[in-house]
Amino acid sequence: MQRLKKPAIILLFISSFSFFSFRAADNYFEISKNLEIFASVVKEVNTYYVDEIEPATLLRVGIDAMLKSLDPYTDYYSESEVEDYRFMTTGQYGGIGASISKRGDYIMILEPYEGWAAQKADLRAGDVIMEIDGKSMKGKTTDEVSKLLKGQAESEIKMLIKRGDTEPFVKTFKRDEIKVKNVPYYGMINENIGYIKFTGFRQEAAAEVRNALVELKKNPKMTGLVLDLRGNPGGLLDEAIKAVNIFVDKGQLVVSTKGKMQEWNKEYTTESEATDTKLPLVVLTDGGSASAAEIVSGSLQDLDRAIVVGENTFGKGLVQTTRPLPYNTQMKITTSKYYIPSGRCIQQLDYSHKDENGKAIKMADSLKRAFKTKCGRTVFDGNGIKPDIEIERKEFADVVESLGEKKLFYDFANAYRAKHATIPAAKDFNVSDADFQEFLAFLKNKEYAYTTATEESLKSLETAAKEEKYYAALKADIETMQKKLHEDKREDVNKYKEDIKEILEEEIVARYYFQTGRVESSFDDDNDINEALQLFGNPDKYRKILSASK
Incomplete structure (x- = not known):
């Protein structure tokens, strides 16, 4: 019996090899055939189309459409665009x-x-x-x-x-x-808690974070650190691994990648000594935290090294590789998926399956799998990084949103800067009641119309009443409500005075102290930061979150 097994194994191998060989040959034939057809179509259009065409423009449309059908991250860069791509990676x-x-x-x-x-x-x-x-x-x-x-x-x-x-x-x-800095700001939120604003993963990103931490640690009173990854769209994979290494010891697996080709199946571990493995750490995330930012936040969560606070991240678990093309062009192509230390892939959308509108399908909850962190906490794949403590995004009233959309906060801050040569330090500046009255005067002849949810409901009621023949009986009541609503809307700016002052403070401070001032001005009103401060103030709760099974 033993002698019969070997030929069977060899036959199985040969059969598998033959299958893949035939499949590859079939793919190459399809590529060759369709390239020939495509070239013929272009020649026919160039020769016979009624108007003159720009061949390069026409072909670029074809390339872009082809790549767009795959995913949003696979891109082609013409020779003139390569420099812009270089900026994306180097800053x-x-x-x-x-x-x-x-x-x-x-x-x-x-x-x-x-x-x-x-x-x-x-x-x-x-x-x-x-x-x-x-x-x-x-x-x-x-x-x-x-x-x-x-x-x-x-x-x-x-x-x-x-x-x-x-x-x-x-x-x-x-x-x-x-x-362009990957760390545009670092400093102390208060006497004890440090803060690093981490906005990108271009070259030297991890070094900037490490240097910021080293500087902050010179303060002997620092007992905790907030690493802010909100709005960070990601970037270079190597920089993400190095960033994790700042807080995690040498030799720790951070990411493994798996692709169609063997060369893309890799494991990435930390290679240097950590800067600090003990300092209590809170990582802030939101829906704009993607890719490399998710590797950092997810790895620190999987290794129970940090508590993640904020909103669910974007859910991009795909890796892109740059490939050179003829005539000094290049492309960025999705070559693999990545998996963080617990073994989970956080990719949210399945670009290989799309709905009737051509949109990628989200992974169904029933298909999401459970994984364990280093200390046994339960985490899931298929939906980005879910924070350990979720904070709802602050919602502003319609009038506040409208003022922002019409750039009226922005314009008032510019006018304020023109009138005032200096203001107090960013952390000390407050919009006074006199400043607020000045803002009200500024708005007098400005357009910032908006529709409230109540108005929309009232409009729907009016439409339904007309369709169902109740309008004659309800007309007076509806018109009374519309008039009252219009009168109340005129008071909305005063009603939401505190929210408006908060936004004005940040905008005005930015005119004098730029992004540094914008960050410092936001500390007091930032719900995520306030939650982090509460965690640092309660060591027992901090330890319990990182050790408790979920």
């Missing part, structure tokens, strides 16, 4: 150091970055870019203006700027070599 470029946005016919400075050319030249939020190097910017897109703002470090740029109601003026200065 470096030659330019003025400011974010920009479309406003009417022109592009405006949305926010200058602290310490770079735009801020040093005293360009301010809200400044309208009329001209660059003598060329009008009217009607230009943000991409077009962005390209003109970029250039070699130390090269000169001349800009015609319109600020508020003043006459346009010229600013001439030199561009900088900009390095």
Whole structure:
């Protein structure tokens, strides 16, 4: 019997090999056939279509549509776009150091970055870019203006700027070599708790976090750390592993990846000595925390090294790899899924299965599997990282949302900056009642119409009453309610005064202290941070969460 088993095994291997060989050959035939068809279609269109076509534009549409059918992360980059992709991974470029946005016919400075050319030249939020190097910017897109703002470090740029109601003026200065920080801010929330704002995983991200922690640890009173990953879209896988290594000892498995090809099946472990494995740690997350940010938050959760607080993360468990293509082009292609220490994959959407509208399907709750953390806590796959303590996102009233959408908080902060040369430190600044009255005066001739849920319900009632022939009997009551509602809406700004003051404080502080000020100003009103502070103030609860079975 023993002698009969070996041929069977060999036959099984040969059969499997033959199956995959035939399958591969079949795929290559399909690719060859369809490429030939595609090339013929392009030639026919180029020859016979009634209008002139741009072949490169037409073919780019085809490439983009093909890749879009796979997932949102597989992309093609033309030669002219490769530099933009490099910036995504390095955070470096030659330019003025400011974010920009479309406003009417022109592009405006949305926010200058602290310490770079735009801020040093005293360009301010809200400044309208009329001209660059003598060329009008009217009607230009943000991409077009962005390209003109970029250039070699130390090269000169001349800009015609319109600020508020003043006459346009010229600013001439030199561009900088900009390095966008992965850690734009770190400091102390209070006497005992440190804070690191971690916004990206570009090159040197982990080193920035490590350096921030080392600086914070120089304060002998520090007893806990908040690592803020909210809004962090991710980036480089290696930087995520190094970031986990800051808080976890050498030799710990952080991520394993599995793909179609053997070369993508890898395990990644921490390679250096940790900076601190004992300091109590709270990680903040939200729906904008994705990819590498989920590797960090999920690994620290799986290893019971940190408590995760906030909202469920995005749920991106896919890894992309850059591949070079002809003519200095390249593509970013999804090559594998990643699995964090407990063994779970947190990918939420299944791009291989889509609904009738072409949208990827979420993993059903019944298919989600349970995994265990290092200390035996239960966690699940298929839905991002679920915080240990979930905090509901603060919802603002319709009037507050409308004021934000119409950029009226933003515009008032710009006007405030023009009138006040200085303000107190970010942590000490408060919008006074006089400031609030000034804001009310500012709103008098501004448009910020909005529809409340009550108005929508009343409108539905009116429509239903007309359809069911009750309107004549209810008309007077409906009109009375509509009038009363309109009167009450005029008081909404005063009704939500405290929420409005909170937003104004953050906007105004940002005009003087930039992103640093924006972060510090938000500490007192941040529900996630307040929850973290309560945890640090209750060591027994902190330890219980990390050790209790769930």
